[in-house]
Amino acid sequence: MVESLDQLFVNLKHWALGFLPEALQPLVSAVLSIVPLVAVFGGLFAIVTIFERKGLGRIQNRYGPNRVGIPFTDIRLAGFGQFIPDGIKALIKEDVVPRAADKVVHFLAPVVLLIPVLLTYAVLPIGRNMTVVDFDAGVLFFFSVGAAVEISVFMAGWSSRNKYSLLGAMRGIAQMISYEIPLILSAVTVIMLVGSLKTSDIVAAQAGFTAGLPNWFVLTPWGFAGFVMFLIAALAESNRAPFDLPEAESELIAGYFTEYSGFKFALFFLGEYLGMFAIIGLGITLFLGGWHAPFPFLTWVPSYVWFMTKLLAIVFFFIWVRGTLPRLRMDQLMSFAWKFMIPMALINLVVAAVWHFMAGTGAARWVVCALLIAGPYVLLGRGLMENKHLGKRTYRFAD
Amino acid sequence: MLGEAIIKGMAVTAKNFFGSYVSKERLPTVQYPEERLVPKENARQFPFLVYDGDDWEKGLRCVSCQICEKECPPKCIYIIKSKDKKPDYKGQAQFYPARFDIDISVCMSCGICAEVCPFESIKMDTEFELSTGDRFGGLLLPKEKLAKSNEHYRKVHPTDAAASDAVLAAEIAKAEAKAKAAAEAKVKADAEKKPA
Incomplete structure (x- = not known):
């Protein structure tokens, strides 16, 4: 029973494929893997926008959307129907293209954003046996395809012929390229210790429990540091607050998609959220045990439920985080990436190696690795702040 | 320096997030159409015409002096003076407005009309739900719609209404005293006339 629930979707697909002739099966199999994935994550995007607006509202002591429910009824669902009118609005709005814009590139930019983002989902293990294409270079594929997002940002910013768009694109590319390094370096630790780029191998390496706790990489010193750095870099990669400089509503209107309206704007929005889900999905796969349950007594819950x-x-x-932290300044963003994140990620690589070679020494490797991370963290943090003269601001004339 | 402040900030927002589900203090929003606040006493929206008694046409205080029409900065008041006269609250024959329109799409709610009115007849209302589908006719209020009872005025602005009532009572007392004095003078004059 538990087994069949866990493999429900896998078996359903195989059952459906059984009705088809041999020649059609690979093609239909691919479609049957892709369509539900796009539908589920598209739906997740719709729901998450509501969660985001409601959550930010509660953080700011207000309700957020709570009126729209099921259309044509009085059922309000606490506002969770809001995405329907939002979507209709985006679809029926006029699509304005600036006269000076490079029309072809302007049109292609949102498509170029969405395609690599959707491609990255191919290697995410959503559940047991539920990876669309489980191939040997999975993580590498994820990062190389994910890096194509920068092209879209640049296309959108450059083709709009708008200073805000161009500034946004400039910031976006600088930020994405800078943060891709700590992102990949923190992921490399996992690849080093697992010895495989295949996402299903990485998940399999985190199976099982020791002393009631799961064998997730986040519960090791290097894994914890790596996970924190991965999350920070993922925030920056997905252009979310506090790293939302490329969009920066208050300075750049909407950054590189200032000149987009209607459904193209919605596509940018969708691409951004799908990119965020994908990179979080990779973070889960690398550090949080993928679809594995956190406790032995919860293993009966289907694997895809755990992933979600x-x-x-x-x-x-x-x-x-978005509701808490203010936006960074451009130089702060850059110095954080290059002076703090990258050194820490490199140190973390060494720590992961030390962890690997101290296997079997018990508590000693925990202490050594924890110190190897905490020491540089404190020293780097203090050192970077040394000449900053932070504190209460004093005024020469105003006081 | 090492990210403690970030954790502190996250704690603050988490407190606000969860607090908004339990404490009214952290969620002060009033969900307007269902819940509403009692309007503040010194709130003002658009002017209305005060009348005494039950019949608005008979009790309308306005004597169509047209001061408000002349003072109104955006010129949203339109008055046509009557040809005949009718008795006012103290029985004196006065003109009345044959027509009194206020275009509330032009009115800027300054309250100058209410301040300059020497007859305590135009006052500011607190009614604000005046949206209409007809943006010309629906927002041009004739005197039938503008006339509201003194009881209504007492309800929306109790302090101002009391002051206005006192002014009117003093006016009536003065008129009565004057009438009495006139009557006495007449009696006296008659008495002086008789012996002659």
Whole structure:
């Protein structure tokens, strides 16, 4: 029973494929894997926008959307129907293209954003046996395809012929390229210790429990540091607050998609959220045990439920961060990436190696690795702040 | 320096998030059409015409002096003076407005009309739900719609209404005293006339 529930979707697909002739099966199999994935994550996007607006509202002591429910009825569903009118609005709005814009590139930019983002979902293990294409270079594929997003940002910013768009694109590319390094370096630790780029191998390496706790990489010193850095870099990669400089409503209107309206704007929005889900999904796969249950007595819950729960938990954390932290300045963003994140990620690589070679020494490797991370963290943090003269601002004439 | 402040900030927002579900203090929004606040006493929206008694046409205080029409900065008041006269609250024959329109799409709610009115007849209302589908006719209020009872005025602005009532009572007392004095003078004059 538990087994069949866990493999429900896998078996359903195989059952459906059984009705088809041999020649059609690979093609239909691919379609049957892709369509539900796009539908589920598209739906998740719709729901998460509501969660985000409601969550930010509660953080700011207000309700957020709570009126729209099921259309043509009085059922309000606490506002969870809001995405329907939002979507209709985006669809029926006029699509304005600036006269000076490069029309072809302007049109292609949102498509170029969405395609690599959707491609990254191919290697995410959503559940047991539920990876669309489980191939050997999975993580590498994820990062290389994910990096194509920068092209779209640049296309959108450059083709709009708008200073805000161009500034947004400039910031966006600078930020994405800078934060891709700590993102990949923190992921490399996992790849080093697992010895495989295949996402299903990485999940399999985190199976099982020791002393009631799961064998997730986040529960090791290097894994914890790596996970924190991965989350920070993921925030920056998905252009979310506090790293939302490319969009920066208050300075750049909407950054590189200032000149987009109607459905193209919605596509940018969708692409951004799908990119965030994908990168969170990779974070879960690398550090949070993928679809594995957190406790031995919860292993009966289907694997895809665990994946989605972890995904939503991190999405809520991202919303929480967005509601808390103010936007960084461009130079702060850059110095944080290059002077703090990258050195820490490199140190973390060494720590992961030390962890690997101290296997079998018990508590000693915990102490050594924890010190190896905490020491540089404190020293780097203090050192970077040394000449900053932070504190209460004093005024020469105003006081 | 090491990210403690971020954790502190996250704690503050988390407190606000969860607090908004339990404490009214952290969620002060009034969900307007269902819940509403009692309007503040010194709130003002658009002017209305005060009348005494039950019949608005008979009790209308306005004597169509047209001061408000002349003072109104955006010129949203339109008055046509009557040809005949009718008795006012103290029985004196006065003109009345044959027509009194206020275009509330032009009115800027300054309250100058209410301040300059020497007859305590135009006052500011607190009614604000005046949206209408007809943006010309629906927002041009004739005197039938503008006339509201003194009881209504007492309800929306109790302090101002009391002051206005006192002014009117003093006016009536003065008129009565004057009438009495006139009557006495007449009696006296008659008495002086008789012996002659």
